[in-house]
Amino acid sequence: MNPQLTQDGRLRHLLTLDGLPRATLMEILDTAESFMDVGEREVKKVPLLRGKSIFNLFFEPSTRTRTTFEIAAKRLSADVVNLNIATSSQTKGEAILDTVDNLAAMHADMFIVRHSQSGAAHFIARHVAPHISVVNAGDGRHAHPTQGLLDMFTIRRFKGAFHNLTVGIVGDVLHSRVARSQIHALTTLGVPEVRVIAPKTLLPAGVEQMGVKVFHNLDAGLAGCDVVIMLRLQNERMKGARLPSAQEYFKFFGLTSEKLALAKPDAIVMHPGPMNRGVEIDSEVADGPQSVILPQVTYGIAVRMAVMALLAGGTAA
Amino acid sequence: MHASLPEVDSLIARLADAIAPILTPATAIVGIHTGGVWVAERLHALLQCALPLGTLDISFYRDDFSRIGLHPQVKPSNLPFDLEGRAILLVDDVLHTGRTVRAAMNELFDYGRPASIRLAVLVDRGGHELPIRPDFAGITLAVPGHQNINLSRLDDGHLTLSLA
Numbered sequence: 427m428n429p430q431l432t433q434d435g436r437l438r439h440l441l442t443l444d445g446l447p448r449a450t451l452m453e454i455l456d457t458a459e460s461f462m463d464v465g466e467r468e469v470k471k472v473p474l475l476r477g478k479s480i481f482n483l484f485f486e487p488s489t490r491t492r493t494t495f496e497i498a499a500k501r502l503s504a505d506v507v508n509l510n511i512a513t514s515s516q517t518k519g520e521a522i523l524d525t526v527d528n529l530a531a532m533h534a535d536m537f538i539v540r541h542s543q544s545g546a547a548h549f550i551a552r553h554v555a556p557h558i559s560v561v562n563a564g565d566g567r568h569a570h571p572t573q574g575l576l577d578m579f580t581i582r583r584f585k586g587a588f589h590n591l592t593v594g595i596v597g598d599v600l601h602s603r604v605a606r607s608q609i610h611a612l613t614t615l616g617v618p619e620v621r622v623i624a625p626k627t628l629l630p631a632g633v634e635q636m637g638v639k640v641f642h643n644l645d646a647g648l649a650g651c652d653v654v655i656m657l658r659l660q661n662e663r664m665k666g667a668r669l670p671s672a673q674e675y676f677k678f679f680g681l682t683s684e685k686l687a688l689a690k691p692d693a694i695v696m697h698p699g700p701m702n703r704g705v706e707i708d709s710e711v712a713d714g715p716q717s718v719i720l721p722q723v724t725y726g727i728a729v730r731m732a733v734m735a736l737l738a739g740g741t742a743a
Numbered sequence: 744m745h746a747s748l749p750e751v752d753s754l755i756a757r758l759a760d761a762i763a764p765i766l767t768p769a770t771a772i773v774g775i776h777t778g779g780v781w782v783a784e785r786l787h788a789l790l791q792c793a794l795p796l797g798t799l800d801i802s803f804y805r806d807d808f809s810r811i812g813l814h815p816q817v818k819p820s821n822l823p824f825d826l827e828g829r830a831i832l833l834v835d836d837v838l839h840t841g842r843t844v845r846a847a848m849n850e851l852f853d854y855g856r857p858a859s860i861r862l863a864v865l866v867d868r869g870g871h872e873l874p875i876r877p878d879f880a881g882i883t884l885a886v887p888g889h890q891n892i893n894l895s896r897l898d899d900g901h902l903t904l905s906l907a
Binding site: 739 | 800802803804808809810811812813815816817818819820826849850852853854855
């Protein structure tokens with residue numbers, strides 16, 4: 427049984443997009459669509475989560491994700507507490523659960539968790555009381571489900587549907603929890619061709635088994651793409667030299683206007699941020715007419731509102 | 744009871760006659776999803792007015808959210824006018840407990856500060872739980888608490904009331 431779903435199929439936690447049914451993904455995207463206009467109104471709030479306490483539990487630094495979770499929670503009228511917990515690699519599981527127990531004693535209703543260790547959010551979800559929901563805001567190399575969902579929302583907004591698309595994911599797939607969440611979502615939503623385009627050293631072993639086509643050449647991989655998703659080169663997660671240099675990487679896998687011209691003329695360019703300009707993407711593309719990188723950020727708020735509203739609703743007995 | 748349910752068209756015509764005298768250039772008509780939107784569209788057409796017509800989905804304002812969760816199909820609210828200073832005519836199909844109208848008023852105020860809000864309903868079926876009464880009602884019925892009165896729209900656009 428999927429630990430993210432209740433017995434009657436409602437969302438209980440959001441930990442990974444792996445194994446979530448298509449109907450659940452579509453429900454989240456549709457709900458996000460209905461939250462889109464809240465940001466345009468005189469009062470940018472709806473009262474759905476009034477009286478709920480949401481704790482942003484960030485064991486790893488983040489600006490964009492933490493901020494958009496905070497804005498989303500506030501637009502739902504929840505009370506938000508931000509905790510940036512510096513951790514060392516020595517942090518023990520017990521210490522995390524102590525933190526969680528203390529916050530639960532302060533009547534927390536939801537934890538938004540980011541951690542450098544894969545599985546941290548699952549670990550907390552298994553531990554918390556039944557009325558508390560956990561949202562994974564990124565765990566190690568494993569998953570970043572709300573980023574995956576906002577990327578799907580962005581694709582649907584610009585392309586209208588999933589069933590006729592070719593989507594290319596370019597760059598550091600090996601270290602990317604975002605790429606894993608995107609691949610699970612894209613295949614579940616019925617995208618017929620999902621490509622990963624990267625040097626061999628930046629692809630996990632057995633990536634083909636996730637239902638993707640592998641390209642080691644950027645030109646070949648971009649040909650015919652409707653959507654180009656650039657990944658950040660994760661310098662901070664690199665152990666040992668996997669690449670000769672950033673300049674060398676840009677030469678072969680950096681997205682420039684000339685390279686982008688190989689994709690379909692109406693292709694959109696996405697990036698989960700923060701960007702390394704001049705490493706994986708050229709500024710001319712990042713700021714160009716095909717870039718939807720800033721809309722991704724805006725849509726992230728509506729998508730996170732949808733996730734929190736679906737988790738918090740219907741929980742009182 | 745079932746046999747005596749009135750024709751919707753005649754109720755809407757009666758409502759339109761009652762509403763016509765209070766319309767001003769500052770009026771805007773707002774229907775509550777889903778039945779209230781159908782009634783509001785009909786009224787708007789009958790009144791032959793150039794007044795703006797808006798729709799409201801009150802799902803995010805319901806007071807039973809923590810018990811039953813989000814409605815599976817939330818439609819976007821669409822108020823294509825500035826609410827500031829408007830005389831709002833709020834339209835719903837059936838007035839029962841009044842909780843939907845309360846939620847709708849809360850939502851309206853998140854868009855701005857209207858000059859006034861009046862309520863028009865096709866059927867006031869009784870069973871109010873809040874101090875909310877219609878300014879205009881097509882008909883007032885005493886429907887027992889265990890029964891529901893529903894407005895539905897047929898494929899040809901015809902509106903009918905049914906009791907279940």
